[in-house]
Amino acid sequence: MKFIDKGKQANKKLYRKWMVISLSAIMAALAAMWFYIHDWNVEQSMRALAEAVAIEETATEAPKEEAAMPVEPEETETSVEEEPAAEEKTDATIYPADSALPEAPTVINGVLLANKQHPLPATYAPGEVPEARAAFETMKAAAAENGLNLSAFSTYRDFARQKQLYEGYTAKDGQEAADRYSARPGYSEHQTGLAFDIGEAGKEQHWASASFGDTKGGKWLAANAHAYGFILRYPEGSEHITGYMHESWHFRYVGKDVAADIHQKGITLEEYLGVQ
The missing domain is CATH 3.30.1380.10 (Muramoyl-pentapeptide Carboxypeptidase; domain 2)
Incomplete structure (x- = not known):
């Protein structure tokens, strides 16, 4: 059987107890400060705490790429070429207004x-x-x-x-x-x-x-x-x-x-x- 040092065991228990008390005191102090900041309004304090936690969680999440919104094709004006007007044929039965005769046939x-x-x-x-x-x-x-x-x-x-x-x-x-x-x-x-x-x-x-x-x-x-x-x-x-x-x-x-x-x-x- 191993020899157990009862003095060391007592010291460990005392240390754990002290840590628990210290942590509790610190948390109590922080809670008191939180309530003080929010005018000792428990509901407001709890809501603020929840929002703070939510913001922290959001900040720690990996950023997500936003889904690309479908781009509407730009409307372009379509130029419609006008059909050339049918060429008017000369009335073969009528002499031209200009009666000057040419220099060559x-x-x-x-x-x-x-x-x-x-x-x-x-x-x-x-x-x-x-x-x-x-x-x-x-x-x-x-x-x-x-x-x-x-x-x-x-x-x-x-x-x-x-x-x-x-x-x-x-x-x-x-x-x-x-x-x-x-x-x-x-x-x-x-x-x-x-x-x-x-x-x-x-x-x-x-x-x-x-x-x-x-x-x-x-x-x-x-x-x-x-x-x-x-x-x-x-x-x-x-x-x-x-x-x-x-x-x-x-x-x-x-x-x-x-x-x-x-x-x-x-x-x-x-x-x-x-x-x-």
């Missing part, structure tokens, strides 16, 4: 154009174009094999001659009516030297008349002229495109390739050149 893709929107210089005077005349003679020979005697009764007209004719038509029928079938000076295809008014010899009653389109010669030309480089310049129903009323006798030389394309597509010279 209009040539598009190698094709000379003369109409109410594309006039010629007053000094433009090529005469009857030899290539066009040669093509007509070849076509005349082919028509003769079919019993037809074609005649080009009006081809090249210079500025002065066209002016004389137009003024005569205007005096007779009025300007509005004359503008439908006769070109003003400087605007006539006949001034290009490439336009041929065609009829049948011996059947002059149909020359420069709508009735020519119903004759054998008129029908043959409508079906075959493109093979020789000519097109029916003012087809029926195309006045709003060409600017002039239908003329079954008026043919224009443009060359075989262009004529074949226009005939095959059933379009006008303006449509072929993309000016309408």
Whole structure:
């Protein structure tokens, strides 16, 4: 058995007792001070104590990351491009307000154009174009094999001659009516030297008349002229495109390739050149 020192045991008990008393005294002093600070109001003191404990607990907790709030997408103005207004087409039947004639003729893709929107210089005077005349003679020979005697009764007209004719038509029928079938000076295809008014010899009653389109010669030309480089310049129903009323006798030389394309597509010279 071990020897137990009763003196040491007594000292330990005394030390524990003293510590308990000291701690109790300290706590009592702190409590008294707390109540004193809060005017000896027990309820207020206890509430303050609870808040202090709560604050301490909150402070000791690990900080939490705040949940990211969803960000509303910013509204952006959407610019809507306005559709370009449809380009207004020029009224082919009306002459432009500016009556000044150009210094040079209009040539598009190698094709000379003369109409109410594309006039010629007053000094433009090529005469009857030899290539066009040669093509007509070849076509005349082919028509003769079919019993037809074609005649080009009006081809090249210079500025002065066209002016004389137009003024005569205007005096007779009025300007509005004359503008439908006769070109003003400087605007006539006949001034290009490439336009041929065609009829049948011996059947002059149909020359420069709508009735020519119903004759054998008129029908043959409508079906075959493109093979020789000519097109029916003012087809029926195309006045709003060409600017002039239908003329079954008026043919224009443009060359075989262009004529074949226009005939095959059933379009006008303006449509072929993309000016309408």
